Amino acid sequence: EDQVTQSPEALRLQEGESSSLNCSYTVSGLRGLFWYRQDPGKGPEFLFTLYSAGEEKEKERLKATLTKKESFLHITAPKPEDSATYLCAVQYDMRFGAGTRLTVKP
Amino acid sequence: GAVVSQHPSRVICKSGTSVKIECRSLDFQATTMFWYRQFPKKSLMLMATSNEGSKATYEQGVEKDKFLINHASLTLSTLTVTSAHPEDSSFYICSARGKDRWDEQFFGPGTRLTVL
Numbered sequence: 001e002d003q004v005t006q007s008p009e010a011l012r013l014q015e016g017e018s019s020s021l022n023c024s025y026t027v028s029g030l031r032g033l034f035w036y037r038q039d040p041g042k043g044p045e046f047l048f049t050l051y052s053a054g055e056e057k058e059k060e061r062l063k064a065t066l067t068k069k070e071s072f073l074h075i076t077a078p079k080p081e082d083s084a085t086y087l088c089a090v091q092y093d094m095r096f097g098a099g100t101r102l103t104v105k106p
Numbered sequence: 107g108a109v110v111s112q113h114p115s116r117v118i119c120k121s122g123t124s125v126k127i128e129c130r131s132l133d134f135q136a137t138t139m140f141w142y143r144q145f146p147k148k149s150l151m152l153m154a155t156s157n158e159g160s161k162a163t164y165e166q167g168v169e170k171d172k173f174l175i176n177h178a179s180l181t182l183s184t185l186t187v188t189s190a191h192p193e194d195s196s197f198y199i200c201s202a203r204g205k206d207r208w209d210e211q212f213f214g215p216g217t218r219l220t221v222l
Contacts (some may be wrong), residue, residue, distance in 0.1 A: 032209045043110075043213035044150070051209075078199050087149060094140065094201070094211055098149045 002027045004090055006097035015105050016077050021100045024070040025086035034094065035064050036087045044087055047073075059103045074077050108134045110202050112214035119190055120222055124157070127185045127217045129200030135180035136202035141173075144197040156183055190221045 003026040013019055024032065032051055048057045050066040057064050061082065063074040070095035073086055083104045089096045109132040123179050129139060129188050138157050142150040154170075154178035156162035164170045172194075174186040183202075199216040 034209075036213075041216065042110075043196075043201075043215045043217070046210075046212070049209050076126075092154065092208055093155060095152060096150045101147070 002091055004088060004094055004095060004097035006086075006088060006100050008100060010101045011103070013075075013078055013102070015079055015106050017105055018076045018078070020075070021073040021086055021102070022070060023073070023097055025088075026072065027089050027090050031091050032068060034089045035071070036089070038085045038087055038099070040085075049088075059099070075102070078102075080104045080106050093105055108132070108204070108210075108212045110136075110200065110212045112198075112217050114150040114217060115215065116220075118220045118222065121191050122180045122189055124186055124188045125190055125219060125221075127187075127198055127200075128130075129183045129185070129202070129214050131181050131204075133187075134204045136183070137180065137205045138203040139177055139183040140201045140203075141175060141185050141200070142199045143182075146197075146198060149201045150199060153185075163217070183212045187219065190219070195219055195221045202212055208210075 005024045007022045016034050035047040038044045048064040053068045061076050063071045085100045086100045086102045087096050111130045113128045128201050140152045152169045154162045154164045156175050158177050158180050162175035177183040197216050201211050201213045203211045
């Protein structure tokens, strides 16, 4: 059965303090790994799709990378508006990990 | 990206009543729609997957008679919570996928259901 595990569960950063979020997965033949951002009381907002090990994608202060076992979401010099829950999911049916709640303090 | 809407955004109902939540794809044809449930500070739990014109496929542990899903057109899916009880209170989110891109899934803004 496909499994997705995200860590840490919660992360508090100071503005400008770079860090990484982890998404480890166990699937039989990865078709795609997805990163979403979710603000409280709202639906998830699409960030990235990664398809194969070695792939990287960037958007503003975010960079997603993928290996054969895990994906990282790197946040460079975060700002308070980056505070949100970051979710990853795999495969066709978009089964989500538990998410990482990121708080960036000014 | 494409837009998915949900209606209502919030609903409060009495225990024992039924509530219908609509999910619409506004600018694309959604051949597959998904329904999720989310508890406070928890991740999204997939409830069911529906393909247009077919019966929904429910995840293990989800009562199909309690959570009725209809996907009658390429732009509309509905979730009806029948005989709602306080434990059904939750945040319900739908998502939609078009015919040609399995890797593009767009989420609605969610519906907050409170059952008194």
